Amino acid sequence: PVFTGVNRSAIENFSCVIYNVSLMNCTWQAGRDAPGDTQYFLYWQNSKDDDEMECELYIKDENGRNTGCKFQNVTIATEKSYFLVNGSSKDSQIQFYDEYIQLYEIEILTPPLKVAVNCTKDPEGCIITWQPPLTSHVENKNCFQYEISIQNK
Numbered sequence: 001p002v003f004t005g006v007n008r009s010a011i012e013n014f015s016c017v018i019y020n021v022s023l024m025n026c027t028w029q030a031g032r033d034a035p036g037d038t039q040y041f042l043y044w045q046n047s048k049d050d051d052e053m054e055c056e057l058y059i060k061d062e063n064g065r066n067t068g069c070k071f072q073n074v075t076i077a078t079e080k081s082y083f084l085v086n087g088s089s090k091d092s093q094i095q096f097y098d099e100y101i102q103l104y105e106i107e108i109l110t111p112p113l114k115v116a117v118n119c120t121k122d123p124e125g126c127i128i129t130w131q132p133p134l135t136s137h138v139e140n141k142n143c144f145q146y147e148i149s150i151q152n153k
Helices: none
Strands: 011-018 023-029 039-045 057-060 066-073 082-090 097-101 113-119 127-130
Touching: 011 082, 011 097, 039 066
Parallel strands: none
Antiparallel strands: 011 023, 023 066, 039 082, 057 066, 082 097, 113 127
């Protein structure tokens, strides 16, 4: 593609995370050579069957410039999601930034649920049980791997 606009005016350090099952935060930094009045706008498309949507709740810096976005009710699709951040300035054309992201790769899982420890004096010692973490997309609970750290105090 041909990138029109001021060199290094596109955003930098774009990053998204999904947490608490259905919330997503995306953040970025202004392009290092973007004019001071540059404002950025984020659009995303969860899958090719969905409509492209603009961010509903921007995160702003002290100058009122959009530097991130909060999303609610995010569902993780099996295909990659498309993100586009473009910018506008009174004086210059601003380069855009786009990226495809596999949402399950950026999910921060909740802790396992209902962790219980039952210790006896028998040789078996302690039995630890738990339920899988909440997630919107993992149907096979055998996909999870767990690590237990036991510390004697």
